[in-house]
Amino acid sequence: MNNQLIVTAYFIYLPIAILMTALVSRKLFQSGKVFMMDIFNKNEQYALSTNRLFELGFYLINIGFAFKILYIQDISTHKALIEALASKIGGFSIYLGMMMFANLYLFFRGKRIAGERRRERMAAMQE
């Protein structure tokens, strides 16, 4: 039960997890703006606000998950340290990827539905 090793593991895992979340979130919601402008019909206020709200939700749920899986029971050797870190960071990466794909799916779905509604509206206006 080496406290120094466990604290080292925590201080390596936390910055990496938070940094990964921040980077993925920035990239994802930079392109998210384009989707939002399309879905909300160029209404900038709605588009940027919604994007911000989704970005905040993304940060919250990912950082919450990162903290939740933090606990390391026991590390006795440096080998165990590397293995514990690898399993935590790896698991978190996979989860982050899935969350990113889920958000991307929501963007695409929103765009498709907005397109369908627009076409319905055009058709209704022409009658």
Place this chain on the structure above:
Amino acid sequence: MEILAYFIYLLLAAFLVLMVGYWFYHFGEVYIIEFFPQNQSFAKQMNKLLLIGYYLLNLGLILNTFQSNAPIHHLPDLLNFVLQHMADSILIIAIMHYNNLFWIYFLSHHQSFKTKYFQS
């Protein structure tokens, strides 16, 4: 040791709740105004009420964690305590947030809003 842990957790959780609460209040104003188009000041008051309710809920949750009986001997236990309870707060806030977004989405498809989107 436990008191130090409670103190650190209180600081971090208070910071989180205040910042996140303000962001949702600020960026969500557009949506509340959409639900009460004729009466903007009422919408803004409603927004403030929601913010207050949010603060109360989170305050309750934070104070609830002060009852945990886990002993804290070393630094890893301290870090673990603070971060686990932060995780609980963050995840509860996230669930409430996505719930709010769902209801905004669901209610915006009510008949009275469709004409508004068609005009834009």
